[in-house]
Amino acid sequence: MMMVILLVATVAAISAFEITGMAKRRQIKEMVIFIVIALFSLAMGIYYILAFHEKSLIYYAFKILGLDL
């Protein structure tokens, strides 16, 4: 749980710093892209920290392509 809090705090700190700057410069598109990447990062981070993932993305990629790993 401590790691999740650390992750959220890190993403929140980066977001606060960067979004403030982008808002000042009225960079709306940049803010949207930033938020999308931030949400992806949070989702992947929380999955990485909390979920039991014995299978990697490479494993799934090979499975989808029908290759033996």
Place this chain on the structure above:
Amino acid sequence: MLSGNRKISIRQAAFLFLTVTFTPSLRLIAAYAAHKAKQAAWLAPTVSTAFLAILVLIWQAIYRKYRDSTLMEIYRDIAGSVPGTVILIVYLLWMVVLTALYIRYFAMRLVGAIYPNIDISIFLISMLIVVAYTLNSGLVTLARFNEILFPFLVLVFYLLIIMMIPNFRTDFLTPVSVRSILPVVRASVAPTGIVAYFSFIFVFGDRVNNKESIKKNGLKLALFLLVSQTAIIASIICTFSYRIAQRTQLPFLAAVKQISVFNIFEKVESIIVSIWVLSDFMIICFFIICVLSMLKSFFKLSDTKPLISIYVVFSYFLSMLLANNVFEMERLSEDIALPVNIVLGFVIPTIMFVIGKIRKKV
């Protein structure tokens, strides 16, 4: 040859490309080529150099017309907006994967080579903080730093090769006959898959000056790569024979560990690890710049600097989820990454050139 405050010269771009190819060449091509072509593996770079020379000529021809365009603008103009965008989405996704792959390789190599039983996150986070900090200074700063770094890498690399010479057995490089031609072509997939990164330079082609010299600089770097990649493979095969080379993980590191100059100068593997770290730093920065340049082109962003830090966090978690062990990463590199690199780096630019010729756009 510095070119303005916001642009780099084609020479600086060529140096960047050469540094980017350094680590993958050391890691991958010797074992792959030894597996496919046995003792003739050292001839594999000749085939890839021929392909690279053709690629250089293709890009020179393309840039005669598109003087200040990026790869994205060129593809959209030649193939049309929708097909061009579809192709570019594949490029973007692949570069996201390559960024994560190289981040993970960096940490796994350190842990595998000299720091066993240490959490890879320590190396990853340290590296990514430095990468994010450096990228805030921009491509020009990175290219200028690389102008200092690249000669250092070359000097150290060739010094190591010279120090390996007493361990060489040149009979391991023979016999080579006409029957070696097909295995050599198959072995050339590895060096070709790496030199295919040449096309990725043009993702930020709008920030590269004097592109009329692509041919001159490109052919020089192709020659340099021919010599360097042949030296890598030959030095490893001369030290161990192809049988051991094809089964060894990090064969160049293993060959460097054999160095002993008059029993005084030994244990020089720390040197190779340090130049690996520097080269990995450049390759991670290079692919992050490519990804951000593509995002900038897709969404017509005015600035990508605010995205650097969050993209670095994203890449960290992607790299952690990407693989569970080195074995998986090696399989990804050999079975998927090399063919995809060849398609994106060689095949698609060639197709674009042909379509451009037909549509009289090139």
